[in-house]
Amino acid sequence: MTLSTSRAAEQPAAPDGTTRREHDLIGDRDVPVDAYWGVHTLRATENFPITGIPIGQSPFLIEALAAVKQAAATTNHQLGLLDDERFRAIEQACEEIRAGELHDQFVVDVMQGGAGTSTNMNANEVIANRALEILGHTKGDYARIHPNEHVNLSQSTNDVYPTAVKIAIILATHSLLDAMLVLQASFAAKAEEFRGVLKMGRTQLQDAVPMTLGQEFSTYAVMLGEDHSRLTEAVAMLHEINLGATAIGTQLNAPVGYVPIACEHLARMTGLPLVSAVDLIEATQDCGAFVQLSGVLKRVAVKISKICNDLRLLSSGPRAGLNEINLPAVQAGSSIMPGKVNPVIPEVVNQVAFQVIGMDVTVTMAAEGGQLQLNAFEPVICYSLSSGIYRMREAMLVLARRCVDGITANEELLRQEVENxxxxxxxxxxxxxxxxxxxxxxxxxxxxxxxxxxxxxxxxxxxxxxxxxxxxxxxxxxxxxx
CATH class of the missing domain: 1.10.40.30 (Fumarase/aspartase (C-terminal domain))
Incomplete structure (x- = not known):
């Protein structure tokens, strides 16, 4: 039996062995009695044992989903569609999730069919069952609070999921932008430190004309500053959302006035300048903003990889290479060659960059692959962008703290190279x-x-x-x- 087949056949069990029975259009299934998720989530875990990475490992996405659900519930309550008791319970459940609770109950795989339906239903079920618990009812007592009838009221996966994904990626990108500033500052500090250190510049790996090591490091700071601006511009496009569009953008089953009110509540809750798309039908099927952001992220990856190539080359040797700079020694470099120290930090950043560049192809193909009124491939867009952004963020912080900050120059060697x-x-x-x-x-x-x-x-x-x-x-x- 293959790994995927074995995992697909496994059914989660409650610690005490007890279950509750839930029903969907496929039939009845037993769900662990203490699980906040329900039958729809159960089927998704069986259908999509792909990466082994649950959506709960993406806190920005889970918190964004909870914010969308809370904004929807607030709007439904304001418009008289949701009574006080249900609203208060749903609101509290959403606030708890936004505060970091119950993320382990978001168990569907990040890679899934259905255009994000499994993610939306996982959220609906967790919020419904936590709301039931808040009101003193047992999990699964959906006559009181139902995942679809109440938590998903006036919504569709097709407006909830893209909106949550955009918010999650915006927040993730903000963290990357912060990391870029840290790395930029590290290069700028080295540029000042090496301001008067003369060296030979090179073109096509051949001696060109003199420059300073400070000028060389200053260019890296400038490159990062330029990319910080471009990434800021690209992420701004994600603030246009389609919440209230429901299935295809016609706002079917959403009450009059829902769209602007829901957007206003969501903007207030997230602190983001969100706006409703002018054309909700277009916004429901268009993934252009994701493609734009991915392209800029690829640009960042290409340039940071080039910088790491330079650092590895400039520090090569130490006796038979350029040996112009010294990277901090962070670990032994070989199991057979004593004393060898490798440029492992730039190497790992190179690899992250290679992966981000590849993910841009995935985002491009997924955006192109959508048909008619909906793109079914947004889960892989979300996974590729969010994981690429997170890894790039961590790589930049590691590069700054464990490499750039500790670089030293071999000044006498550099001067001799210029003179000779x-x-x-x-x-x-x-x-x-x-x-x-x-x-x-x-x-x-x-x-x-x-x-x-x-x-x-x-x-x-x-x-x-x-x-x-x-x-x-x-x-x-x-x-x-x-």
Missing amino acids: SIGLVTALNPFIGYAAATEVAMEALATGRGVAELVLEKKLLPPEQLHAILQPEVLANLTPRA
Whole structure:
């Protein structure tokens, strides 16, 4: 028997072995008596044993679902569709979930068919059974509070799930943006620390012209700042929601006035500037905002991976590589080579970036794969975006704290490389001419002698002028030339 078949055949059992019987359109099933979820959730756990990752491990999503349900209940109560007693119980249940309780009861797999119906029903059942418990009734006594009739009143999976997903991804992205600022600050601090450390810049891995190590690290801070702005712009698109659209956007079974009131309550509860989509039918089927965000997240991944490539290359060696900088030694690098230390932090960040780039393809194909009035593949969009955002956030914090903050420079080696580099002759072009500079470069390359030494020997420049030209602030253009 395969693993997936074995897991699918397992039926959760209550610790004391007792169950309660619940009914759906397929028939009757026994549910653990102490479970807050019910028969719909049970069937989903059997149908989708895919990743082994329950939605309860995504706290932003669970809290967003609870906020959507609370906003809906508040609106239904305000419009006279939900009585005081049921509303208060549902409201309390939602607030408890938003505070972090009962997340272990959200057990359906993150990967699921049904356009998120299993996730919505898991939420409906948990909230209904907790509300029943608050009122002193037993779980499963759905005549009192029903998952569909009361918790899901005036709603459909097709407006609840996309709205909750957007809120969850907004909150996750905010945490990533905070991490980007931490990493940006780490690079900026190193840029200031290395401001006067002269080194050779390279193009196509060949010596180019002098620069400072501070300039090199400053570019990384600037890159992160640019991506922070682009990600902020992209996540803003997710604030347009379709709550109240119900099944396909026609607002069927939602009372008049429901849409603006529900959006207002949800915005207040989450503290986010949410707005209702102008066209709810379009908003119910369109995943363009997810594609946009995923593309920007891929951009972030590409650039942070490039930075890590640079860090690994600049620290290569230590004897047979560039050895321009030292990364903090965080663990032994080999089981066979004593003393070897590997750049494991940049390596793990590279791998996170590779995965995020791949997830962008998944989001793209899932968004393209929707048909007509609904996209059934939003669960994989949610999973790909939220997991990619979370991993990128953690990777950036690890890179900042366990790598960048502890980087040191091999300053003497860097200066020697500049003095011995043929690329130094480029800085002398304006003063000795291209032909003479070429002659010096060729001789230096053939003999191994230094450019400055040859310039003085050939009396192409007086020592004082050569010394002034070769100052770090002049070579790296840190200050305007006289």
